[in-house]
Amino acid sequence: MSRVSGLSDASRDPKWVQWILIGTTVGFVTLLLILPLGVIFWEAFRKGLKTFTIALSDRNARSAIGLTLLATAICVPLNMVFGLAAAWATTKYSFPGKSLLISIIDLPFAISPVIAGLMLILLYGIHGWFGGVLQSFGLQVIFAVPGVVLATIFVTVPFVARELIPVMQEQGSEQEWAAISLGASAWQTFTKVTLPNIFFPLLYGVLLCTARAMGEFGAVSVVSSNIRGLTNTVPLQIDALYNDYNAPAAFALASILASLSILTLLAKSWLESRIEHRSKESEENQ
Amino acid sequence: MSAMRATQTRRLPGFGLTLGFTLFYVTLMIVIPIAALLFKASSISMQELVETFKTPRVQASLRLTFGASLLAATINTLFGFIVAWTLVRYRFVGRRLIDSLIDLPFAMPTAVSGIALMAIYAPTGIVGKQFLAWGIKTAISPLGVLIALIFIGFPFAVRTMQPAIEELELEAEQASASLGASRFQTFLRVTVPSLIPAALTGFTLALARALGEYGSVIFIAGNLPMRTEIASLLIVSRLDENDIVGACAIAVVMLAATFVLLLAIQGIQWRIERKTGRN
Secondary structure: OHHHHOOOHHHOOOHHHHHHHHHHHHHHHHHHHHHHHHHHHHHHHOOOHHHHHHHHHOHHHHHHHHHHHHHHHHHHHHHHHHHHHHHHHHHHOOOOOHHHHHHHHHHHHHOOHHHHHHHHHHHHOOOOOOHHHHHHOOOOOOOOHHHHHHHHHHHHOHHHHHHHHHHHHHHOOHHHHHHHHOOOOHHHHHHHHHHHHOHHHHHHHHHHHHHHHHHOOHHHHHHOOOOOOOOOOHHHHHHHHHHOOOHHHHHHHHHHHHHHHHHHHHHHHHHHHHHHHHHHHHHHHO | OHHHHHHHHOOOOOHHHHHHHHHHHHHHHHHHHHHHHHHHHHOOOHHHHHHHHHOHHHHHHHHHHHHHHHHHHHHHHHHHHHHHHHHHHOOOOOHHHHHHHOOHHHHOOHHHHHHHHHHHHOOOOHHHHHHHHOOOOOOOOHHHHHHHHHHHHHHHHHHHHHHHHHOOOHHHHHHHHHOOOOHHHHHHHHHHHHHHHHHHHHHHHHHHHHHHOOHHHHHHHOOOOOOOOOHHHHHHHHHHOOOHHHHHHHHHHHHHHHHHHHHHHHHHHHHHHHHHHHO
């Protein structure tokens, strides 16, 4: 903020340039972002609340919501524990291969969801590395619920770790050392010293992870059999309804996911302002 | 300082536990799946590979995927710069709202984006109708693929350039002006060169995302073989036909392209660090 008001004449663009660029920005963002967001709610509610409630009371829609919640409930805690462990291991110690490990953690972001699904088929499909063995124990992974869960985990592995690593890197380990030297146990040090320091970034990572877990489509669609009422998540159900020319029902479900993503964006700006506030405070204290 | 010295001789507790769990999880969830694909791909014979890529349908799909992704990343870099510049340098009503909306394509499930884009750009949609009157088909055409890829890559371009613009040294602009340069000359000679690394990073990230995109594209694309079928969709249809070898062949090429792009980003970052390290 202070920067802008402090812009000298040398850095200030002519008024007409400002108007053109602001106009372009507003136009582009309206066309590209606001319009799609608006159209989801328009299509979901334009025939009144009735289509919306009918769409939601459908048995297949309900089981899709149930499966999405189940996959998210398994995936998010696992990736959160992993994120905490990975951030602790990579920021509190130095060991050979550390930067390679961090790069590998980031890989799922770079891999196309469809290719991620393909990888899981190669592993857990009937002819896959583990698929045959698991099948003989009666556990079907691909085209079943475990496959959906594994695909969801794969695409969201990095979210929490990626938020925590830079923050913990910056904070260093001095506070932890102080706690240990005052006689705190390892667990006390973690819960009383580390956790409060990383609370907001952790929350932010969990939030992003949850949003992505609920919305994943490509990877899940490859490993799911698309059997309605059985292995369909909400995004898959939206796809199925849309292909059945039942657009109102598809948009009704879509509007729920879209509301969640708006909530994510709101929480994100709130958390970011909190994180900024905190780092300013700690700068002042030093 | 004593704490610093202690770190060199002693370790905080939890090293074995956290590193052990991290390695276990990463191996199980990331490394083994990737290894499975690479292993499968290495078992594909040269002949099978040639056969897969000789078919016109695969070639058309790769041309479309790479062409549309490159074009989308270019458009995103250009508009991403304008939007980032506007958000950092100017103050106007709605700035904060726009700033928080930039991440919408990240936050929105791709299938939801996909049907929303289709609803807008279909021949009956509000924008599609308009363009159809001018004789341009915005959906079920390569243009539709492009639109979806611009949507999905946009945040990458803005969010990599925004911090770079915030960190620009205003003193350099002042010095340039005091030496008699016009605002435009200063922009071209001083500002643009220092933004190039960020622009390149944003371009590469948007490109990598576009190459692998699936959900937001398949609805608006219409998936006509030879015309609007992207590589990700081709992998899916190969799987539906139970042609695992064909699916792996295409997947490995796309994966290799992504890894090359990732290395390029590393290279750019490394150069930036070396430059700033020297100063």
